[in-house]
Amino acid sequence: MQNHNHIRKKVRETAIVTDNLTKRFEDIVAVDELSIQVDKGELFGLLGPNGAGKTTTINILCGLLEPTKGSASVGGYDVQKEPQKVKELIGVCTQETAVYPFLTGRENVELFGSLHAMSKQRLKKNADDLLEKLGLTEDAKRRVGKYSGGMRRRINLIMALVNDPEIAFLDEPTVAMDPQSRHAVWDFIVGLKKQGKTIVLTTHYMEEAEELCDRVGIIDHGKLIALGSPEQLRKKFDAGNLEEVFIELTGRRIREGI
Amino acid sequence: MLFQRVIALTKKDFKRLIRDPATGFLIVLFPVILTLAFGTSFGAIGGGNQSTTYQIGLVNMDSGPYSQWAENLVGNLTTSQILKVTMYSSNETAQTDLIQGNIQAVIVIPHDFGESCISFWNAPTNPRLWVNTTIPLYLDSGSIFATQAIPPIIQQVVATTIYGEFSKPLATPIQIGSPSMVQASRLTMFDYMAPGIFAYAAIFLTMTVAQSFTTDRENGLLRRINTTPTTPAEFMLSQTISNMILALIQVALVFTMAHLVGYRPSCDASSLAMAFVIVSIFSLCNVGFGLVTATVAKSSGAATGLSFVFIMPQMFLGTFVGFALSPTAQTAGKFVPSYYVTDALTSLFLRGAPILSSTVLLDLTVVSASSIATLLIGIILFGRYGKN
Numbered sequence: 001m002q003n004h005n006h007i008r009k010k011v012r013e014t015a016i017v018t019d020n021l022t023k024r025f026e027d028i029v030a031v032d033e034l035s036i037q038v039d040k041g042e043l044f045g046l047l048g049p050n051g052a053g054k055t056t057t058i059n060i061l062c063g064l065l066e067p068t069k070g071s072a073s074v075g076g077y078d079v080q081k082e083p084q085k086v087k088e089l090i091g092v093c094t095q096e097t098a099v100y101p102f103l104t105g106r107e108n109v110e111l112f113g114s115l116h117a118m119s120k121q122r123l124k125k126n127a128d129d130l131l132e133k134l135g136l137t138e139d140a141k142r143r144v145g146k147y148s149g150g151m152r153r154r155i156n157l158i159m160a161l162v163n164d165p166e167i168a169f170l171d172e173p174t175v176a177m178d179p180q181s182r183h184a185v186w187d188f189i190v191g192l193k194k195q196g197k198t199i200v201l202t203t204h205y206m207e208e209a210e211e212l213c214d215r216v217g218i219i220d221h222g223k224l225i226a227l228g229s230p231e232q233l234r235k236k237f238d239a240g241n242l243e244e245v246f247i248e249l250t251g252r253r254i255r256e257g258i
Numbered sequence: 259m260l261f262q263r264v265i266a267l268t269k270k271d272f273k274r275l276i277r278d279p280a281t282g283f284l285i286v287l288f289p290v291i292l293t294l295a296f297g298t299s300f301g302a303i304g305g306g307n308q309s310t311t312y313q314i315g316l317v318n319m320d321s322g323p324y325s326q327w328a329e330n331l332v333g334n335l336t337t338s339q340i341l342k343v344t345m346y347s348s349n350e351t352a353q354t355d356l357i358q359g360n361i362q363a364v365i366v367i368p369h370d371f372g373e374s375c376i377s378f379w380n381a382p383t384n385p386r387l388w389v390n391t392t393i394p395l396y397l398d399s400g401s402i403f404a405t406q407a408i409p410p411i412i413q414q415v416v417a418t419t420i421y422g423e424f425s426k427p428l429a430t431p432i433q434i435g436s437p438s439m440v441q442a443s444r445l446t447m448f449d450y451m452a453p454g455i456f457a458y459a460a461i462f463l464t465m466t467v468a469q470s471f472t473t474d475r476e477n478g479l480l481r482r483i484n485t486t487p488t489t490p491a492e493f494m495l496s497q498t499i500s501n502m503i504l505a506l507i508q509v510a511l512v513f514t515m516a517h518l519v520g521y522r523p524s525c526d527a528s529s530l531a532m533a534f535v536i537v538s539i540f541s542l543c544n545v546g547f548g549l550v551t552a553t554v555a556k557s558s559g560a561a562t563g564l565s566f567v568f569i570m571p572q573m574f575l576g577t578f579v580g581f582a583l584s585p586t587a588q589t590a591g592k593f594v595p596s597y598y599v600t601d602a603l604t605s606l607f608l609r610g611a612p613i614l615s616s617t618v619l620l621d622l623t624v625v626s627a628s629s630i631a632t633l634l635i636g637i638i639l640f641g642r643y644g645k646n
Contacts (some may be wrong), residue, residue, distance in 0.1 A: 062485045084487055087361040092485040100270065100477035102277040107270075114266035143277070159482075 015040045015167050015198035016061060020070035023056050023222075030056040030220035033070065037130040043189070043199045045213035047206070049244075049250050053222040054202040058169050061200070062092050066172055075167055088116075091165030095172050095202075101145030105136055105155045108144055109162050116163035116186050123162065130158040133188055150181045157185065167198045174208060186212060206243035216242070259495070263488050267496035268503075272469065275504065284466050285504055286511065289459035293512045295520030296455060300447040311342045312404050312411070315352035315364040317566055318345070324372025331367060331419045338415060340407075349394075356396055362404040364396040365412060367518040375420055406450045409610065450524070452516050453603035454577035457596040459508045460537050460544060461572045463501055467548025468561040471640070474556060480645055497545060505541030509534050523607035533603055536625055540599045543629035544568075549636030553644035572596040595628040 016038035023031040031053045037043040046054045058201060061074055063083035071078065071218040077085040099108050106127060112121035132139045134154045138148065144155060157173050170189070176184040182205075189212055203209055209216050210230045218226040218233075226233055226249055230242050239245045272361075275281050316335060320328035336343045344361060346352035352364040374391040381387040395412060397405045475478050483493065514523075514531070523529075547568040555561035575587060576596030591597045602621035605611035611618055 064481055064484055084489075087485060087487045090485065092482070094478050094482055094485075096478040098482040100274075100479065102274050103270065107273070111266055111270055111483075112486065115263050115483065115488045117260055117262055117487065165485075 005258065012037070013040050014076075015042070016044075016072070016074050016200065018061075018070065018072045019069050021057070021072050022069035023053075023060060023065060024068045029222050031060070031067070031219075034219065034222070034224055035070075036217050036224065036227065038198060038200060041193070041199050042198045043118040043201065043212055045191045045209040045216035046200060046202045046210055046219065047246060048202075049217050052219050052250075054219060055171055056222075057219070058092075058171055058200065061086075062090060062169060063087060089166045091160040091163055091168045093157050093160035093168070093170045093173050095143060095175070097149075097156045099144045099152060099156055099159065102143060102162050104141050104143050105147070105151075105158075106131070106137070106140040108155060109140075112159045113162045118163060126162050126164055127158070130162060133191070134158055135184065150177050153177055154185070156183065157188075161192070165176055165197070168192065168200070170199060170201045172202055172204065174203070175206065182208070206241065206246055210242045218246060220258050225249050259489070259490060263492045264496045264499065267488075267493060268500045271470070271496065271500035271606060272503075281466055281470070282641045284462050285508065286438075288462060289455075289508050289512050290515050292459065293455055293515035294519060296451055297448050297516055297521060300451060311340055312363065312408055313342050313344065313361040314408065315346050316343050316356055317347070317349050317352050317364065317366045317371045320367050320371045322369060322372055324376050327372035327375040327419070329372070331416065334415045334419050335365070335412075338411070340411060341415075352623070353396065356398060359398065362398045363408045363412075364394075366394040366396075368393060377399050378420065407447060410450070446520075448516075448519070448521060449523070450604075452521055452563045453607055454511075454600045456509055456512050456514070456533065456537055456603050457540065457599040458573060458577045459512055460540055460599070461569055461577070461596055463505060463541055463544035464551065464568050465546040465562060465565040466504075467497070467545050468551035468555060469558050471549065471552035471644070472555050472558040472561040475552070475645070484645070490637075490641060498542060498633070501541045501545045502538045505538045505544075506534055509537045519569045524610040525606050528613050529606040529611075532618065532622075533606055536599055536602050536622055539626050539629050540595060541629075542633045543595045546629070546632030546634070546636035549633075549644070550638040553636075555638045560577060576600055595625055595632070598624040598628075 014073050016036070016066050018034050018036050020036040021031055022029065026070040034053075034057060036044075046057065048054050053168065056065065060067050061072055061079060063079050066080060071080070073079065073084045077089070079086050100111070101109065109127045109131070110123055113127065116127070118214065120217050127140075128137070134157065136154055136158070139151060144152060147155065149207055153173065153176065157170070160170070161168060173189075174185050177185065186208065189199065189201070193212075201209070201213060213230060215227065219225055226236075226245070228236065233242065233245045234240070237245045237248050239248060275285055314335070316332060318328050318332055331345075332345075335341055344355075346355075346364075349364070349366055352361070352366075355361050356364050368391045369394070372389045374389045377387060379388040393412070393416065397408060431613055457510065471480070487573070525533075550563065551561050551565045551568065556566045571590075572594045573596070574599075575591035576594040577600050598621040602618050602625070605617045605621070621646065
């Protein structure tokens, strides 16, 4: 009984587990036997060059794609067997700004809150709170079609988090943002982590990963090629920053034709 | 099934209708403009108040002992205010004038017409004792409106000749076309076109559905919705509800516009309600076609073009232009759902058929079955191949 409790406690503490996760698209192996574990409350960075398999991995974890081989669980639920349960736990900030241009910012946020079956009161409170934190309160009544690129990205992020998810997947949330907006989003992500949220962040900005992430996994050609905290990786590869580590790893693979 | 999600998605679709100019045009302005254009051109406000007449040639071959029936028919056709009748001694002479465009139709009263009428009245309930006959009718295929208008007028005059002015449509040994109670002298060309316009407007739902699905797919919104707990059933139900409501709005708009231009169908409230039901069910068919289009189309631009694969046959074979087509095309029209919508609405509005008449119920059954089948095919295809 004591052993059982130990296992259950362990399961609760682990937010995301992938085991030999593989995804093939015909001849292309997008994700290649990826095994990672993300702890509850951890901010985990998934790094890699374009086409490395980051978004495919997130799509599998969100239940959008079925793996070819291996397994994955999110919040203790198998993504293939219980995708509905997984979707109740997560919030997904997609790489593209997937917003309805004919709806106002608030209407977009409230639509996705309704899709998560939130009560009106809770939805309004969360929407107000998030819009204020990301500086969109004034513009919330305007149609998103009139927004600037940076504003669209911020509303995109709010739409992902309005349901107050336990686990958030943020796929390049700050891409194409100006430095001010990017730092505002960083502060926001740090705030989420302080609330105990589990966050999986993909990014091209090594500075962002270094600043925010507890641990990072670097993947290339679908394979996990490095895993650890930014500090551990810097030490291991004798690098001054994470960008040097990244170039060393991914560049070497290109040079060696792996 | 959580209705909070269904309602939220349905509301979103209505906001698209109100705020997106392209969608708004296709759903609201297009049927309004179409109805006003046709109504003012061919209805009571336009040419309808003028004494629209059709030039027809009449050949009476019945000189038998019961030829009084044929003479009654000639008399009724001649006194009709909408027909200008020219008598011919032979079919050949009449055909020559028809080919030359001097007349728009030729009617040949067969030699056994009177005998057929008598056989009917001798045994009205026993079709085995009837002498069946057919009244050949030749139409000028170059005159779209005449070809559409003349058959029901002739049908009405024949019915009046056999049964009298207020009799109910019964089975008869004399065949021309479908039974009708048309009050020919009051009808305009628009009266014959209006039922088709109701179907015509709804057909364009195919394009709006295909465009909205492909646009949402291109923008990553379908994937995004798929990351929420929203089930496919909830999503498709919202689409179905919003498009059915849109179709009802279209019918209301077309009817209002038609009323404004003087359209007064010979129907009661129940017939009107039935028309709304039929068109709203037909909208499901167009949602299905829209989903099939969105499955095949790679972009919203391609969806616009591809949607015409479904729109054109329905438009040309199943609405008010169908009568002007070749016999082959008219037969082909029976394989498109819009044909049955137009037929049902014609029966309700033009012929004054009761809502539970066999023709209307048959049309309703065909529209329902084909719409549900098309919708299911669309959902399955889009679910398997169209989401990504």
